[in-house]
Amino acid sequence: MLCGGLQLLAGASHAKAPVPSAQPVVTGVEIRRTTDGIPHLRAGSWRELGIGVGYVQAQDALCTLAEAFVTYEGRRAWFFGADGRPARDSTFGRPKNVDLDFFFRAFADDKVLASYREQHPPELNELVDGFAAGYNRYLADARSGRVRATGRSCLKQPWVRDITADDIHRRMFAAQIAAGYAKFITEMANAKPAKSTSEAKVGEGGDAALRSRLAQRIGAQPGIGSNVLAFGREATGGDGAVLFGNPHWYWGGPDRFYQMHLTIPGKVDVAGVAFLGVPVVMIGFNDQVAWSHTVSEARRFGLFDVTLDAADPTRYLVDGKTEAMAAREVGVDVRGDDGRVRRLTRTFYQTRFGPVVDLAGHNAAFGWGAAHALVIRDVNAENFRIFRNFFYWNQAKSLDDFIAIQRREAAVPWVNTVAIGRGEGRGDGRVWYGDVGAVPNAPDDLRKACTTPLATGFASVDPLTPVLDGSRSACDWRVDPAAVQPGAMPVAALPWLLREDYVANMNDSYWLSNVRQPLEGFPSLLGGERKPLDLRGRLGHHMALDLLRGQVTSAEALSRRVMRDVLTPRSYSAELFKGEVLAQACVQPVVELDADMLKAAGLDGLVKVGTAARKVDVGRACEVLRRWSNKADHGDHGVLLWEALWARLEQIPADDLYSVAFSSDAPLDTPRKLLTSEGTAAKALAATVVEFGAKGWSLDGVLGAHRFVASGGYRFPVYGGCHSAGYFTVACNDDGGNKLGPDSLANSYLQVVRFGPSGVEAHTLLAHGQDEAAVAGGQGAAPVARYARKAWLRFPFREDEIARDPKRSRLVLSP
Numbered sequence: 040m041l042c043g044g045l046q047l048l049a050g051a052s053h054a055k056a057p058v059p060s061a062q063p064v065v066t067g068v069e070i071r072r073t074t075d076g077i078p079h080l081r082a083g084s085w086r087e088l089g090i091g092v093g094y095v096q097a098q099d100a101l102c103t104l105a106e107a108f109v110t111y112e113g114r115r116a117w118f119f120g121a122d123g124r125p126a127r128d129s130t131f132g133r134p135k136n137v138d139l140d141f142f143f144r145a146f147a148d149d150k151v152l153a154s155y156r157e158q159h160p161p162e163l164n165e166l167v168d169g170f171a172a173g174y175n176r177y178l179a180d181a182r183s184g185r186v187r188a189t190g191r192s193c194l195k196q197p198w199v200r201d202i203t204a205d206d207i208h209r210r211m212f213a214a215q216i217a218a219g220y221a222k223f224i225t226e227m228a229n230a231k232p233a234k235s236t237s238e239a240k241v242g243e244g245g246d247a248a249l250r251s252r253l254a255q256r257i258g259a260q261p262g263i264g265s266n267v268l269a270f271g272r273e274a275t276g277g278d279g280a281v282l283f284g285n286p287h288w289y290w291g292g293p294d295r296f297y298q299m300h301l302t303i304p305g306k307v308d309v310a311g312v313a314f315l316g317v318p319v320v321m322i323g324f325n326d327q328v329a330w331s332h333t334v335s336e337a338r339r340f341g342l343f344d345v346t347l348d349a350a351d352p353t354r355y356l357v358d359g360k361t362e363a364m365a366a367r368e369v370g371v372d373v374r375g376d377d378g379r380v381r382r383l384t385r386t387f388y389q390t391r392f393g394p395v396v397d398l399a400g401h402n403a404a405f406g407w408g409a410a411h412a413l414v415i416r417d418v419n420a421e422n423f424r425i426f427r428n429f430f431y432w433n434q435a436k437s438l439d440d441f442i443a444i445q446r447r448e449a450a451v452p453w454v455n456t457v458a459i460g461r462g463e464g465r466g467d468g469r470v471w472y473g474d475v476g477a478v479p480n481a482p483d484d485l486r487k488a489c490t491t492p493l494a495t496g497f498a499s500v501d502p503l504t505p506v507l508d509g510s511r512s513a514c515d516w517r518v519d520p521a522a523v524q525p526g527a528m529p530v531a532a533l534p535w536l537l538r539e540d541y542v543a544n545m546n547d548s549y550w551l552s553n554v555r556q557p558l559e560g561f562p563s564l565l566g567g568e569r570k571p572l573d574l575r576g577r578l579g580h581h582m583a584l585d586l587l588r589g590q591v592t593s594a595e596a597l598s599r600r601v602m603r604d605v606l607t608p609r610s611y612s613a614e615l616f617k618g619e620v621l622a623q624a625c626v627q628p629v630v631e632l633d634a635d636m637l638k639a640a641g642l643d644g645l646v647k648v649g650t651a652a653r654k655v656d657v658g659r660a661c662e663v664l665r666r667w668s669n670k671a672d673h674g675d676h677g678v679l680l681w682e683a684l685w686a687r688l689e690q691i692p693a694d695d696l697y698s699v700a701f702s703s704d705a706p707l708d709t710p711r712k713l714l715t716s717e718g719t720a721a722k723a724l725a726a727t728v729v730e731f732g733a734k735g736w737s738l739d740g741v742l743g744a745h746r747f748v749a750s751g752g753y754r755f756p757v758y759g760g761c762h763s764a765g766y767f768t769v770a771c772n773d774d775g776g777n778k779l780g781p782d783s784l785a786n787s788y789l790q791v792v793r794f795g796p797s798g799v800e801a802h803t804l805l806a807h808g809q810d811e812a813a814v815a816g817g818q819g820a821a822p823v824a825r826y827a828r829k830a831w832l833r834f835p836f837r838e839d840e841i842a843r844d845p846k847r848s849r850l851v852l853s854p
Contacts, residue, residue: 089169107293111209127292130217218453219340219417249401264546272468279466280459284331291781336566345509424450451476473535489514574765611765640726673743673756751820
C-alpha cells in the first residue's frame with residue numbers, strides 16, 4: 040500500500056505487452072458495428088482511423104455535432120439569433136448566442152489553434168485531420184443519397200457544413216476550459232470599463248447565484264459528476280484488480296459520450312467513450328489498462344484583484360507602476376429577422392494575469408469598478424497537453440506506464456483518475472488514484488500573503504478560489520522549475536494513492552479516496568480535507584468496504600457482485616433517516632399547517648392559502664413509507680413520496696437538522712441522528728402530502744409510471760434518483776421532473792473491467808444510447824432498453840468476439 044513520491048514507482052515491474060497476432064493488412068478503414076450499434080474501427084494509419092471516427096460520429100450525431108461546430112466557431116447569432124440560447128445544456132451552460140460567439144471568437148483564436156498543432160504529436164494531428172475528413176465524407180454521402188440519413192433532420196440546413204481540423208481543436212478547447220473560463224462566458228464576454236466613479240463595498244448585493252454556480256465544479260446543474268471504485272488483490276483473493284466507472288453526465292448536447300473501439304494493428308487497440316467531436320478514448324480500456332474519471336473538487340482557475348489607475352480604468356498598477364491593458368476588438372455578424380446583416384463589436388481587455396471578468400451582475404463589489412477589477416486566469420487555457428495525454432493513455436502498456444504518462448504530462452484538466460492494470464501471472468493487484476494534472480500553483484501561504492479586502496469578501500462566497508493581489512507581481516501564481524507548465528503546481532505537490540485494497544471517489548475531495556489512508560496536508564484549493572462527504576460518497580465507501588469484506592476469491596466473482604450492487608438503487612437518505620423521520624412525523628395522524636407554513640413550504644402557488652389552518656391527514660403517507668423498501672427500482676411504491684419529503688428536509692442547515700455533527704474521526708457515519716424539535720418532520724411530511732394532492736399524484740404511485748425515458752416509440756421505466764437523496768445510481772433532471780431525456784443528468788457510460796488470462800474482460804452500458812435521438816423519442820432504442828433492464832453487455836473486444844457478434848455489420852471506407 041503505497042502513497043507518496045515517484046521513487047515508490049521506480050522499482051515496480053512493467054508488464055510486457057503481448058505480441059499482436061498476425062492480422063490482415065488494413066486498407067482504408069473497416070467499420071464493424073456490433074450489438075447496440077457500437078462501432079469497432081480498424082485502420083492502417085492514424086489518419087484513416089480518424090476518418091472512421093468522424094464518419095461514425097456523424098452517422099449517429101450529425102445534428103448535435105454540426106450545431107456544436109457552429110458554437111465553437113462563434114456563429115450562433117448568425118444562424119440562431121443573437122438572443123437565443125442553446126437548446127441543450129453542456130459544460131458551458133446556456134449563455135446567449137451572441138455572448139457565446141464573442142467568447143469563442145475572442146479566446147479560441149488562431150494562437151490557440153496553432154498551439155494544438157505544435158504541442159500534439161504528429162500522429163494525433165493526423166487523427167484530428169482524419170476526423171474532419173471522415174465527418175465531411177459522411178455529410179457528402181448523406182446529402183447525395185449514397186447512405187441513408189434517417190433521423191438527421193438538420194441535413195439540409197445552411198449551418199451544417201464541412202469542417203476542418205480547426206473545428207476539432209476549438210471543440211477540444213471548449214472541453215479544456217470547462218472548469219474555468221466556461222463558468223464565466225457571459226461575464227467575460229460583457230466585461231467593460233465602469234462608467235460610474237463610485238465603488239461598491241464588499242458585502243453589498245446578493246451572492247446566492249454566484250455561490251450556487253461555483254458550487255458546481257462543472258456546468259451549472261447540481262449532480263454533474265461520477266462514481267468510481269477500484270478493487271485490488273486484497274478484494275479479489277490475489278486475482279488482479281477490478282474497476283467500476285460511471286460518469287453522471289449529460290444525456291444530450293455536445294458533451295454527451297460516444298462509445299467506440301479504435302484499432303490500428305500493432306499500434307493501438309482501445310475501447311471506451313469520448314465526448315462528441317473528440318477522436319481519442321477518454322474513459323475506457325485497452326488490453327493492458329483500464330481507467331475512469333470523476334469530476335474533481337480542485338479549483339482550476341484563480342482571480343486577481345487588480346488596482347486600477349484613477350485616471351483610466353483600462354490601466355492598472357503593478358509594483359507602483361501603471362500598465363495598459365491590452366485591448367482587442369472582436370466582431371460578430373448578426374442577421375436580423377428581416378435578413379439584414381449587422382456587425383457587432385466588443386473590446387476585450389487583457390492584463391498580465393489574464394482577461395478581465397465582470398461579476399457585477401452577482402455582486403457590485405466584484406465588478407469592473409473605478410478602483411478595482413477582477414481578472415481571471417484558467418490554468419487549462421494554457422494546457423494543450425490534455426488530448427495528447429489521452430492519446431498516450433490509449434496506447435499504455437501497463438499500469439506503471441499509465442501512471443508515468445499522467446505524471447509526465449501533468450495534463451488531466453478537471454477530473455480525478457482511477458486506473459488498474461493487467462500485469463503478469465495472477466495480475467497486477469494494485470489500484471491507482473490521482474488528482475494529478477493542471478492546478479494553479481497558489482498554495483495557502485501565497486494566498487495568505489497576497490490577500491486583499493476583496494479576496495476576503497470573495498472567500499465568503501467560495502473559499503476554494505484563490506483571489507490574489509494583482510497590484511504586486513510577487514502575487515502571481517508561483518513558477519516552480521519542477522512543474523510541467525509555468526504557474527501550475529508541480530506533480531510532487533498533488534495527491535495520489537497506489538494501494539492493494541481499494542480506492543474510490545464520488546466527487547468528494549481527494550481526502551478520503553481510501554478511508555484507511557486519508558490524504559492530508561495539501562493546499563486548500565485542491566478541495567479541502569476533514570469535511571463532510573455527501574450521502575452518495577458515504578454510501579459508495581460503505582459499498583466498497585462491504586465488497587472488500589465479501590471473501591470473494593476471484594476478479595470474475597467480484598465483477599459480478601459489482602455489476603449487481605452498483606445498479607441496486609439504494610436511497611441512502613432513507614436507509615439512514617427514514618425510521619427517525621417516521622418516528623417523529625407519524626405520532627399524530629393529522630398535522631395542522633397554517634398559512635405561513637404553507638407559504639414557507641412553497642405551496643402558495645399550488646393550493647389556495649386561506650387564513651384558517653389546514654388539517655392534513657398523514658396516516659396514509661406514513662403507511663406507504665413504512666412499506667417502502669428504501670430502493671428506487673421502477674416497480675417500487677413510495678419512492679417519489681420520500682424524495683419529495685427529503686428534498687424539504689435537506690433544505691434545513693446541517694446544524695439545525697442533525698444532533699450529531701460531522702466528525703473527521705467518523706466520516707462515513709456523521710452527521711447523523713435527526714433533530715426532532717418543533718415537529719419539523721411532521722410539518723415537512725404534511726406539506727409533501729398537500730403537494731402531491733395538488734399535483735394529482737398518488738402517495739403510493741409506482742416509480743416507473745413517472746421516471747421513464749421515451750425511445751424508439753417505447754417507454755422504458757428507469758431506476759435510481761438524484762444524488763442529493765443519497766442514490767449511488769443516479770437518474771435526475773435539471774427541472775425536477777421525472778421523465779428522463781436529453782436534458783437529464785444521469786448514469787451515462789458504465790463499465791466494469793478486469794483482466795483474465797486472455798486479456799481484458801469488460802462489461803458496459805450506455806444509458807442514453809449512441810444515436811443523438813435515442814432519448815428524445817427517436818431511433819436507437821436498443822442500448823436504452825438494455826440499460827433499463829440492467830442487462831450488462833459483455834463487450835466484444837477481441838477479433839473473434841467481434842466476428843461472432845449476432846448484430847455484426849460491416850462497412851469499408853476506401854482510402
